[in-house]
Amino acid sequence: MESLFGDTYEPQDEKSRLFADVILPVPIPKMFTYKIPRSLSEDIGIGYRVMVQFGQKKVLTGIIGKVHQKPPKEYEAKPILDVLDTYAMVNPLQIKFWAWMAEYYCCHIGEVMNAALPSGLKLSSESKIQLNPAYDSETSMYPLDDREEVILQALASREELSYEDCEQLLGIKTIHGIIKSLVIKEAIIVFEKVKDKYTPKVETRIRLRKEYAEDKKALESLFQVLDSKPKQEEVLLKYLQEIPVYQNPELNTKGLDKKAFSEAGLSMSSIKTLIKNNVLEEYKLIISRFEEIEESDEKIILSDEQMLAMQEIKEAFEDKQVTLLHGITGSGKTEIYIQLIKEALESGSQILLLLPEIALTTHIVGRLRKVFGSKMGVYHSKYSDNERVEVWNGVISGKFSFVVGVRSSIFLPFDSLGLVIVDEEHEASFKQYDPAPRFQARDAAIMLAWLHQAKTILGSATPSFESYYNARTKKYGYVQLDRRYGEAQLPEYFLSDILVDKKKNLLKLDFTRLMREKIQEALNKQEQVLIFQNRRGYAPYISCEDCGWIPECEHCDVSLTYHQFGEEMRCHYCGFKEKVPKICPACGSGKLAAVGLGTERIEENISLLFPEARVARMDLDTTRSKYGYQRLLEEFGAGNIDILVGTQMITKGLDFEKVTVVGILDADRILYFPDFRAGERAFQQITQVAGRAGRREKRGTVVIQSRKPDHYIFEKVIQGDYKNFYVQDMTERQKFFYPPFVKLVKISTRQKDYKTAEKAARHLHNLLNDIQVKKIMLGPEKGLIGKIKNQYIFESLVKLDKSGNAQAVFKHDLQLILEEMYANKEFRSVRVVVDVDPY
Known part of the structure; x- marks a missing residue:
């Protein structure tokens, strides 16, 4: 039997034939069953990557989820094309975790797998073209145009071309129309060429041959021979200078990186000659992309408060799986983490430290590297595909028993987690919005720890109301740190009224007099300042002063944000951008x-x-490059920046000795937002950014600019009264049925046609209403942003009862309803997005 790809498979006895259920990176609700060829049966198992044919031509990387002897009833199983690994890249616990995530967040296990695996571990199927052997230009009834001729001429001398090759040949942006025409004319064949994305880092090294490395007389004779060849002699002297073979013969085994010779300006042709003459030898070595770092023997000295907190955490772990560490900003939570990580490592367990932002990882990684050296891995989205694969493999091999990472690090192949720490657990950036799975990394990390029978610490100065509620109701352990570490004091707060300064003509370039004075005082003392504004770009929008015209995105229902650098207006939802007009297109002004x-x-x-003052900015636009965060923070830490302006990136985890003033320019923007969490988020953000000030001996100053400085939240922030603020806000939540008293599920319909999107939303809403569980249904309403990327959005919000099996029943019935929706021709083109715990 021959497959589409030319492989021949032997027939097997039906009873002895093995099948594999394969998880594929596609949004389908189940695994697909494939035959395991007899030739591969010894090399396959759960968690191995396999190459399979999906559909007529597609080749996908799948993960074996199950091996059994039951053939599928609905279709004939295709054979597995190849096994890609010599050991399992995914373990059974991970697959169990993926299955839970797919069920809980109402998505498919293939979507979870797609998010979990680094791109470098997924094969890609790339379209290529080749000449059709049956094509004859002289007898063909179809004439070719000039561009088609160019492609055929190129194929006459080359076996194959990629689509990208064709675009470069013709100097055009899209080639699909021409390819389609050549296929119709039967001149070419389109095929899929599979390529493995991960490539290990290889270093070319040079070493001295054994006969010279181990025999001093032979080497002396060699130098006499090379006396008349100074360039070759230079190469040899350089090698012996770097690798003293007689003092330490073992060094010769590793040799020297070939680059060392070129960097020293030595002759490459002389090296070639020495290799040819069997003096030197060249070999390839796969090396790590991460430099080896020695762990220091520096001891972390904990204060009495920290020692007590650590003891309380251990006591809480005796009967609780999760403990909330509620420590005010600057109280020294990181030192407690380090001590607990050390103890967990000594017991042979793996540890995951989860952080909300890449900006935070760059700062804290430096501190942790000094303590844990190269046994610590780092995992985040700024790493290249190859680097992420190396961390993945490092966890499997045991090289990295401790990983610091952002939300995607919960997918790493841990097999013996002992401790999971979620720092700044309240952070909204732990939530994944698009694509599926739309998970909350803090909650998923708790489940991951439970599967491993590990313990979880949630750390925050301003805990999420859900975590604090679970601590108060004794579901979680609770430990409090209410004093700053060492001699550091909490900052002094000042409220500055924007409207009062505006009336008195004291507002200059959006800064009140008080804010300007405090910044100037800090600069006079050669101290540093942080300015927080939760909005990137130059201004939210531009407007015509005569007619009020505001430029809007062509594809979304939002105004374009004005960016002065580059003189352009950008949509922060779909990426659309255009140049700023010279005159108003509406009235000509x-x-x-x-x-x-x-x-x-x-x-x-x-x-x-x-x-x-030396001023710098830290936002998404200035930190796009791989080390953008790191460079900015290093400059700031070295004192080369006086004032750092930033978005919420600067609110968390930064610890700089010279920062004494923090300015919050527009606190109202955080506070007045259409979200039931607006008050909670405002309290958290203001407290967190304020916590960056005065973290050593000098007391910090925080200036908050607002149009309503008498708002009760400012009073609670200044008093540090989290508990009473929580009690006040939770009363409102209980009254109007919001988390943590209910479970929220947001269901959106998206379609390019407004009426179809609305009709589908109403139809879906009515079907959901019929599910027999205790719930409250809101909507369907047009989304807060009614159109994104040319798709109209309608939303329904479901408030589910948290007791009993309401959630399980609702999610099960929702799946059946969605299958019914997609079977309906009228709604087949409508995209339905289910978001569990959306806010």
Whole structure:
């Protein structure tokens, strides 16, 4: 029997034939069953990557989820094409975790797998073209145009071309129309060429042959021979200088990186000659992309409060799986983590430290590297595919028993987790919004720890209301740290009324007089300042002063954000951008003005107000590069920046000795937002950014600019009164049925046609209403942003009872309803997005 790919498979006895259920990276609700060829049966098992044919031509990387002897009833099983590994890349616990995530977050296990595996572990199927052997230009009835001729001429001398090759040949952006035409004319064949994405880092090394390395007389004779060949002699001397073979013969085994010779300006042709003459030998070595770092023997000295907190955590772990460490900013939570990580490592367990932002990892990694050296791995999205695969393999091999990472690190192949730490557990950035699975990394990490029978610490100065509620109801353990580490004091707060300063004409370039004075005081003392504004760009939008025209995105229902750098307007939802017009396209007026405040504009204003200060900006635009965060933080830490302007990236985890003033420019923007968590988020963000000030001996200063400085939240923040703020807000949540008293599920319909999207939303809403569980249904309503990427959005919000089996029943029936929806021709083109715990 021959497959589409030319492989021949031997027939097997039906009873002895093995089948594998394969998880595929596609949004389908089940695993697909494939035959295991007899030739592969010894090399296959759960967690191995396999190459399979899906559909007519597609080749996908799948993961074996189950091996059995039952053939599928609905279809004839295709054979597995190949096994890609010599050992399992995924373990059974991971597959169990993926299955839980798919069920809980109402998505498919293939979507979870797609998110879990680094791109470098997924094979890609790349379209290629080749000449059709049956094609004859002289007898063909189809004439070719000039561009088609160019492609055929290229194929005459090359076996195959990729689509990208064709685009470069013709100098055009899209080639599909021409390819389609050549296929119709039977001139070419399109096929899929599979390529493995991961490539190990290989270093070319040079070493001295054994006969010279181990025999001093032979080497002396060699130097006499090379006396008349100075360039070759130089190469040999360079090698012996770097690798003293007689003092330490073992060094010769590893040899020297070939680059060392070229960097020293030595002759490459001389090296070739020495290799040819059997003096030197060249070999390839697979090396790690991460430099080896020695762990230090520096001891962490805990204060009495930290020692007590650590003891309380251990006591809580005796009968609780999860413990909330509620420690105010600067109380020294990191030192407690380090001590607990050390103890867990000594017991032979693996540890995961989860952080919400890459910006935070760059800062804390430096501290942890000094303690744990190369046994610590780091995993985040700024790493290349190859680097992520190396960390993945490092966890499997045991090289990395401790990993610091952002939300995607919960998918790493841990097999013996003993401790999971979720720092800044309240952070909204732990939530994945798109694509599926739309998971909450903190909650998923707790489940991951439970599967491993590990313990979890949730750390925060401003815990999420859900975690604090679970601690108060004794579901979690609770440990509090209410004093800053060492001599550091909590900052002093000042409220500055924007409207009062505006009336008195004291507002300059969006800064109140009090804010300007405090910044100037810090600069005079050669101290540093952080300015927080939760909006990137130069200004939220530009507007015509005569007719009020505001530029909007062509594809989304949002105004375009003005970015002065590059003189363009951008949509932060779909990436659309265009140049700023010189005149208003609506009325022809030249009076176009920037409205509102973005970090870019604040940076410019500060430079005007304090021309002597060195100012930098930290937002998504300035930290796109791999080491963008790191470079900025290193510059700031070295004292080369006086004022750092930033978005919420600067609110967490940063610990700089010289920062004494923190300015919050527009606290109202955080507070007045259409979200039931607005108050909670405002309390958290203001407290967190304020916590960056005065973390050593000098007391810090926090200036909050607001149009309503008498709002009760500011009073609670200044008093550090989290408990009473929580009690007040939770009363409202209980009254109006919001988490943690109910479970929220948001269901959106998305379609390019407004009426179809709305009709589908109403139809779906009615079907959901019929599910027989205790619930409250809201909607369907047009989304807060009604159109994104040319798709209209309608949303229904379901508030589910948390007791009994309401969630399980609802999710099960929802799956059946969605299958019914997709079977309906009218709604087949409608995209339905289910988001569990959406806020």
